[in-house]
Each structure stands twice: as C-alpha cells, then as structure tokens.
Amino acid sequence: MRFMMFNRYYILSITLLSATLTFPLLSSVAGEPKTARVVVDVNDDAGSMTMTIDGKTALVYRYDSSVDLPHFDPFNSSSGRPMTVKITEPYPHHRSFWVAEERVHLEGQPERAGIYNALYSGVTDKTKSKWPVAPYKRRVVHVEFSGLKTDGDLAEIDEKLTWMNGDVPLLDELRHYRVRALDKGQYFLDFSFELRATYGNVTITRDASHYAIPYIRMNDTFNVEKGKGKIVNSEAGENQEGTHNQLATWVDYSAPLEGQQDSEGLACFIHSSKKPPHLWLTRDYGTWGPRGPKGFHVATFTINKGEIYDQRVGLLIHNGDAETGDVAKHYQAYCNGGL
Numbered sequence: 001m002r003f004m005m006f007n008r009y010y011i012l013s014i015t016l017l018s019a020t021l022t023f024p025l026l027s028s029v030a031g032e033p034k035t036a037r038v039v040v041d042v043n044d045d046a047g048s049m050t051m052t053i054d055g056k057t058a059l060v061y062r063y064d065s066s067v068d069l070p071h072f073d074p075f076n077s078s079s080g081r082p083m084t085v086k087i088t089e090p091y092p093h094h095r096s097f098w099v100a101e102e103r104v105h106l107e108g109q110p111e112r113a114g115i116y117n118a119l120y121s122g123v124t125d126k127t128k129s130k131w132p133v134a135p136y137k138r139r140v141v142h143v144e145f146s147g148l149k150t151d152g153d154l155a156e157i158d159e160k161l162t163w164m165n166g167d168v169p170l171l172d173e174l175r176h177y178r179v180r181a182l183d184k185g186q187y188f189l190d191f192s193f194e195l196r197a198t199y200g201n202v203t204i205t206r207d208a209s210h211y212a213i214p215y216i217r218m219n220d221t222f223n224v225e226k227g228k229g230k231i232v233n234s235e236a237g238e239n240q241e242g243t244h245n246q247l248a249t250w251v252d253y254s255a256p257l258e259g260q261q262d263s264e265g266l267a268c269f270i271h272s273s274k275k276p277p278h279l280w281l282t283r284d285y286g287t288w289g290p291r292g293p294k295g296f297h298v299a300t301f302t303i304n305k306g307e308i309y310d311q312r313v314g315l316l317i318h319n320g321d322a323e324t325g326d327v328a329k330h331y332q333a334y335c336n337g338g339l
Contacts (some may be wrong), residue, residue, distance in 0.1 A: 078185030212289025
C-alpha cells in the first residue's frame with residue numbers, strides 16, 4: 001500500500017522555527033470544543049515533541065542535533081512508568097523506538113552507509129562520554145512537522161526526515177503519527193512511514209541480526225532476561241524461543257507492576273494492508289520488532305528513484321497482559337478501522 005502522507009491528512013500546515021508550540025485537541029466540528037484529552041507540545045529549541053493524554057506524559061519524541069537517530073523515548077505505560085530505554089549496554093545504538101536500516105547505498109556513491117550503527121560515526125571523546133557523540137557522519141535529520149489534525153481523543157501529525165551520509169542525502173522518510181486516547185490510561189499509536197528514493201536509486205542490504213523495521217527496545221523492568229517481562233505472539237508463542245523468526249500478526253511485551261499481580265504491556269500490530277503474518281525479531285533482553293513476509297527477512301532490494309518502501313504498524317499501550325488486555329480484539333479493531 002502506498003500513501004502520500006503530506007496530502008492525505010492536510011488540515012493545518014505548521015513550520016516550526018525556534019519555537020515552542022502547544023496544540024490542544026479541539027473539535028473539528030462546528031460548536032463547542034470537545035474535552036481536550038490529548039495535547040501535542042512541540043519544542044523546536046529543545047528538539048522534542050511531547051504528547052500528553054489526560055494531563056499525563058504518554059510519549060516523548062526527540063529529534064535535536066545531538067541525536068544520531070530521531071526516536072521516541074520513552075513510551076510510558078498506563079500507570080506512567082517508562083517501558084522503553086534509549087541507550088543501554090551492550091547495545092548503546094538502540095533508540096527506544098526507532099527506524100533504521102543496516103546498509104544503505106545511493107547509486108553513484110562510493111560507500112554504503114550503516115544507518116543502523118549511526119552512533120559509531122560520531123566523535124569519540126572518552127573524557128566527555130562513554131559513547132560517541134555528535135556530530136555524526138551517518139545520521140537521520142528531522143526536517144519538519146506538518147499536517148496537524150485534531151479531533152476529540154485523536155491527534156495526528158506528519159514528519160519529514162532525511163537520511164544522511166556526511167553531506168550527501170540518501171533518501172527521505174515521511175512519517176504519519178496518529179495517537180488515540182483510550183480508557184484507563186491506555187492509548188494507541190498508528191505509525192505509518194515511507195522511505196522515498198528522492199535522490200536516486202537506493203539499495204538496502206539486510207542481514208539476519210540487524211533487521212526489524214521499526215525497532216523497539218524495552219527497559220530492564222519489562223524485559224524477560226532481567227525483569228519479569230513476557231513475550232507472547234498472535235500464534236501463542238512465548239518469549240524469544242517461541243516468537244523469534246516466527247510468523248505472527250502481532251507481538252506483545254508485558255510485565256507486572258512492582259509488588260502486584262496486575263500487568264501492563266506494549267503490543268505491536270502489523271496492519272492488514274501489509275499482508276501479515278510476518279516474521280519477527282524478538283530478544284529476551286528487550287529488542288524486538290516486525291520483519292517482513294517469509295523469505296524477505298534477509299534481503300537486498302532496490303528502491304528506484306521516485307519510488308517508496310513503506311510500512312504501517314500499530315502500538316497498543318494496554319493494561320493487563322496479552323490475554324487480559326484483549327490484545328487480539330484490539331488488533332482486529334485496528335485492521336477494521338476501529339482504533
């Protein structure tokens with residue numbers, strides 16, 4: 001499925017230049033404004049976008065010049081505890097919730113750019129940081145937000161980014177974020193993106209270890225290896241052993257609240273337009289994400305100039321585990337247009 005995000009949702013165009021802008025949710029229908037459940041706060045000086053639901057921070061998106069890859073950090077659970085982590089050992093290049101590819105080659109350029117490992121193209125100064133820091137040779141650059149749309153418990157916004165290798169733009173990435181406030185602190189993110197070969201033919205090379213798009217990294221509280229987390233997929237597979245490289249339409253990561261039996265979780269859905277089931281990357285230590293159809297999870301493919309590669313996933317932040325949180329029912333609602 002191809003989509004043109006910067007046309008389809010175009011209600012209000014915004015250009016953010018060194019400003020802090022807050023967008024409360026108002027009704028798109030004439031009359032009194034609806035109760036503002038979701039607020040989108042864009043702070044271009046800080047390079048962050050915060051989405052609050054019912055007055056509580058749900059998502060923070062970070063895109064300032066100090067980061068190699070723009071990313072969400074954190075995803076907060078319904079009770080407000082962080083579920084993801086942006087930098088950790090032994091894989092400091094992980095970024096909570098992010099999009100990257102292992103090797104990207106623009107036709108005519110002498111080298112392939114490892115966007116997945118962009119962190120290691122930064123400046124190494126052990127007196128200042130344990131890991132490389134900006135400026136990065138390989139990076140993804142935020143260009144602009146646009147297309148804000150608000151209505152009741154719903155917020156939508158578009159983003160344009162450019163993948164760079166030094167001063168050379170490799171491709172453009174166009175994203176659409178749609179956040180819906182649910183009940184009891186739960187919420188849903190519908191995340192669509194396309195990689196567009198704007199500057200020439202682009203060849204992407206994947207391998208078995210570094211492929212999930214998008215990627216998610218749970219923190220130690222939620223992971224299976226160090227915490228009390230549990231991975232379940234749509235086919236009843238459990239943890240890394242039963243879900244890694246297995247076909248599924250969704251995967252769920254959940255963990256109990258401290259000192260309680262009640263759990264909270266984060267489920268990732270593949271939209272039905274992408275023709276699931278797909279294979280998945282899952283790790284007990286916390287990294288996971290969707291791959292592609294069987295036979296495509298390790299691949300080299302080319303996006304011809306002017307064409308796109310796209311993906312659409314949904315992320316459900318829910319109470320309970322996969323069963324008590326009705327993850328399967330929410331997935332069907334997502335595919336049927338009910339989320």
